[in-house]
């Protein structure tokens with residue numbers, strides 16, 4: 001039994017508002033569900049960011065040529081299925097090493113063998129790790145550039161996002177860059193269906209955390225007695241995903257018992273949305289200066305290039 005997983009789950013379910021860390025969605029099955037989410041009509045962030053990346057990468061190539069940067073080491077955090085790095089590598093010819101980090105190690109390993117076939121000249125390193133913990137990274141002599149797509153930064157509380165950005169700066173070192181995807185604030189009529197799709201795939205993804213607890217931590221959640229919910233909390237600028245108990249029930253995990261009232265929820269994920277300027281202020285608190293911002297049509301998604309500023313050193 002993974003004791004860190006167990007302790008995180010027990011601590012989360014002892015809170016007055018029960019909560020579970022979203023990183024535990026992702027085992028092989030969870031990663032496969034996320035890939036299915038990316039293909040849904042309602043899930044605009046994936047296709048919007050993917051559609052913007054070729055233009056971003058072309059402009060980055062000119063930017064680095066002008067800055068006389070001839071060699072880059074690209075480090076992707078939460079790399080998943082490695083779909084987003086492909087358009088970047090196709091344009092950004094100065095990348096000679098790619099490091100992919102993800103908590104879902106088996107899934108990442110499979111994805112990286114496809115990438116190796118597509119880019120045979122590239123040095124690829126795969127790291128199974130948790131980016132909420134201090135990260136050990138072997139830096140090459142090339143200029144480091146972090147890559148954090150998928151608006152995964154929105155899964156952190158804003159203060160945790162500052163901490164992540166600070167740690168990423170420490171990991172990547174002096175004279176580094178960070179390219180990241182940020183989902184912007186918009187109408188709930190677009191936001192809510194993206195996390196509450198008509199095919200019920202997001203519900204399966206959300207419940208996968210309970211399946212993992214049952215299998216890996218000797219739990220006895222009845223999945224049919226919980227329903228997936230996703231609402232936009234406009235005041236806090238975040239989508240909240242919960243699992244709501246459909247009845248009064250008791251659940252046991254590794255021998256500890258938890259009571260659920262009918263309607264009580266487990267808060268499983270936040271997805272914060274930011275105005276680009278709002279995110280730039282947050283990044284600058286962590287020692288990163290905005291170099292460029294690319295906006296998708298109607299401003300529904302932003303990709304930003306950040307550079308480590310003197311204040312962050």
Ligand SMILES: C[S@@+](CC[C@H](N)C(=O)[O-])C[C@H]1O[C@@H](n2cnc3c(N)ncnc32)[C@H](O)[C@@H]1O
Nearest residue numbers: 023026078079080102103104130131132149150
């Ligand atoms: C929202 S998905 C984004 C995937 C991909 N980057 C994309 O843009 O389509 C989040 C990714 O981060 C990974 N992840 C989540 N929490 C993590 C953590 N604490 N440490 C490392 N990887 C994590 C997940 O396994 C998943 O691949």
